Amino acid sequence: MPDALLVEAARRTGKIHARRGNAAHALHRRAGGHQSRRADGARISFRVAIARRRRAGERLTIGILGGGISGISLAAQLDENVEVLEKRARIGGLCGSIIDQGFTFDAAGPHIMFSKNKEVLNLMVATLGDNVHQRRRENKIWFKGQLVKYPFxxxxxxxxxxxxxxxxxxxxxxxxxxxxxxxxxxxxxxxxxxxxxxxxxxxxxxxxxxxxxxxxxxxxxxxxxxxxxxxxxxxxxxxxxxxYLHQLYFYYPVEGGYEAIVHAFAKKVRGRICTSSPVTEVKRSGKGWQVTTKNEERRTYNELVSTIPVHELLTVWPDAPKEAREAASRLRYNSLINVLLGLRGDGVPYTALYIPDPAIVFHRLSFPKYFSERNVPHGSWSVMAEITANEGDGIWETNDDQVLERVIVDLEKMGLVDRNDIAYRRVVRFQYGYPVYELDYRENVTVLRESIARTGLHLLGRFAQFDYINSDVCVERALALAKTLNDV
Ligand SMILES: Cc1cc2nc3c(=O)[nH]c(=O)nc-3n(C[C@H](O)[C@H](O)[C@H](O)COP(=O)(O)OP(=O)(O)OC[C@H]3O[C@@H](n4cnc5c(N)ncnc54)[C@H](O)[C@@H]3O)c2cc1C
Missing domain, CATH: 1.10.3110 (protoporphyrinogen ix oxidase, domain 3)
Structure with a gap:
């Protein structure tokens, strides 16, 4: 990217509240007790309703929107009356990997498997069966041309x-x-x-x-x-x-990139997983829900769980609560532009490099070979450069060729890459990367979640609940929701 563009981008970043509405910031405050009580009330009436249906011998059908790790790990805990609707041709979501020309990249960013919840970690590791190994974190910080161990x-x-x-x-x-x-x-x-x-x-x-x-x-x-x-x-x-001892050692799939964990959970699903099924409308239908996918296919479910980004849900749900829409418009999120490069040679012995220097366009580099040798063809290595962007900040609008060139120039400046060694190149973009915790985040997210909970629709996952959570917490919450859906 030309420097002039970057300067313009930086200048505009301070002014533009990309990806959110213009509502004034409120002061940060924790959720009030009355709000928590209302959410509890919604949960209790939901349990009573399910119990009543079960007593009447009704089979509970469950629809899950989104086939990332939240949707798939939830479906894996339910019976055959569950259906997952995934927009893309493959499951995985933000845990998805790109496997192309012998190179495997975790496309949204480098993923490691770790958790403070040992039960969840054990479940994830066991679900991978033989396809898992343990690695040691070797992260560094790039500071004035020198490598400093992480954390700084x-x-x-x-x-x-x-x-x-x-x-x-x-x-x-x-x-x-x-x-x-x-x-x-x-x-x-x-x-x-x-x-x-x-x-x-x-x-x-x-x-x-x-x-x-x-x-x-x-x-x-x-x-x-x-x-x-x-x-x-x-x-x-x-x-x-x-x-950061809790993630000094981490687990990672031997084969297939991080996405392998989603496929491993998918093998346990007794219901249906429908890929290439973007949801175009959600609405109440009696006591249940009607969901329309492309080609005007209509399905009805007793219970509906949404794991798709809540901003997407609100665009396909005309009757969504007004306060949920208003709260969502005040929640900011970041998008990602990632540059994937495959190279000839041996590479570097690091998991990731963090780059605070504002003159370098990316904030992190990661090296998939260090996660698993099978992530690269023999005699090769690879690097992924991550750039955080927002619509309207100038960086997001830069075309892929310009981003690629700027990243290669910066990698050469750092002495890490010789462009003659590049055997594979690709740029990927994710609209939903990081929920941003602004000062009024807690207030807005509480209104959002509670107003949706009162409709009976369940939210689960990183962008559905608008919570900066890792895949282990997605699984932890999926287990808890499955228990509610199964046990009542
Ligand atoms: C840069 C980065 C690094 C990370 N590092 C780690 C890490 O090291 N370890 C870790 O455990 N976690 C990590 N995470 C977090 C992890 O990726 C997420 O917590 C997890 O993938 C979220 O899963 P999810 O199922 O909740 O959401 P998603 O993965 O976003 O799944 C939602 C799904 O909904 C689908 N969808 C969207 N719209 C529709 C529609 N209209 N109809 C149907 N389907 C739709 C999407 O295609 C997607 O598949 C990282 C995330 C990022 C961005």
Whole structure:
């Protein structure tokens, strides 16, 4: 992409609230008790209704919109009266992989299998059977042309001396230590001090969120482990430590990319999975639901679960609650442009590189060969570059050839790639990549979920519930919903 375009994109990013309405931001607040009680009420009346139908000997038919990991892992827990309707020709959704000319890429971004919920992790690993192995994370941060171990605060000694000093000084002499943070940026200053924040955490987060960290709320911080002070001090003088231990070792399919987990769950589905079946209309039909797919095919179900992005659901559901529409219009999300390159040669021994430098267009590189040797043909390696974008920010509007060229130029600048070695190239785009936790996220998402819950329609999954969750949490929630649908 020409630099002029990038500058224009950056200039506009600050002004454009892409992918959301123009409603004024409200103050961040947690869901009120009355809202939770209303959701509980909806759940109880749903259970009573199902119990009544079961007593009357009625067979419960369940429709699931969307064939990503949420929809498929839910269907795998239900009986034969379930039907999954997936828009695309193949299942997988954001867990989907592209397998082309011997190269396998997890197209939305590199995926690793890990979970704080050991039961769920064991289920996912067991579901893969023999097609799984364990790998060790080897992530690095690209800082001023040097590689620093991830997370940044665990390898300060690898920084140039002046930067190391600024980071450790800011960490110890921290004027923000006693402040009560209201945004991601303020949380970073309080937790890490000014050095680590200004050199790494804030520029990196500005890039990955394509948004000002001062306008991001605190929803995300519970996912970021706080380093023990001892580790940060040790890291500054060069005593090795490890951070983010919960994902230091991860599981990954040997064959077929991350999508293999979705296919493994699909094998357990006793009902039907209908691919190439985009849902074009959803409406109430008596006590059940009528769903129309392309070619005007109509189906009716007693219960309906939507795992498709909620913004998509609202476009095909004319009678959706007005307050749900209004709340959704205030929820911001990011899109992704990913560049996939297959190369001749051996490659690098890393899982991923994080790049806070604003002069480089991508925020992360990942190397599928490190996840599984079978992800590349013999004698080859591959790299995926991820760029966060929003409609209207200039980057999203840049055509694929320009994006590809800009990524190759930046990779050459970093000394990682020689364009003569490129054997495969492809650009993929995902409209729904990251839900963005703005300051008023909690308020809006609560209204959205509760107003939809009151209609009896179940939401499940990352963009259906508008929650920045990983595949393990999708499975965890699918198990819980299946229990409700099965056990009542
Ligand atoms: C960059 C990135 C990195 C990630 N890394 C990890 C990781 O390391 N580990 C991890 O566990 N998770 C990771 N995740 C998260 C993981 O990808 C998601 O949590 C998970 O895939 C969400 O699954 P889902 O089924 O809820 O939604 P989706 O995968 O979005 O599935 C929704 C499905 O609905 C379909 N659909 C849409 N509209 C319609 C329609 N009108 N009719 C019918 N079908 C429709 C879509 O085609 C799609 O298949 C990552 C995500 C991203 C973006």
């Amino acid at each position: 605060e665990n390898d300060l000694a690898s920084l140039p001396k002046e930067d190391n000093f600024a980071c450790i000084y800011g960490y110890i002499v921290n004027p923000h230590a006693d402040e009560a943070p209201a945004s991601l940026a303020q949380w970073s200053y309080k937790t890490f001090g000014e050095g680590i924040s200004d050199k790494y955490f804030i520029p990196y987060n500005r890039k990955i969120w394509n948004y000002d960290p001062a306008k991001l709320g605190l929803e995300f911080v519970s996912r970021i482990p706080k380093p023990p002070m001892e580790d940060v001090l040790k890291s500054s003088i060069g005593i090795p430590t490890e951070g």
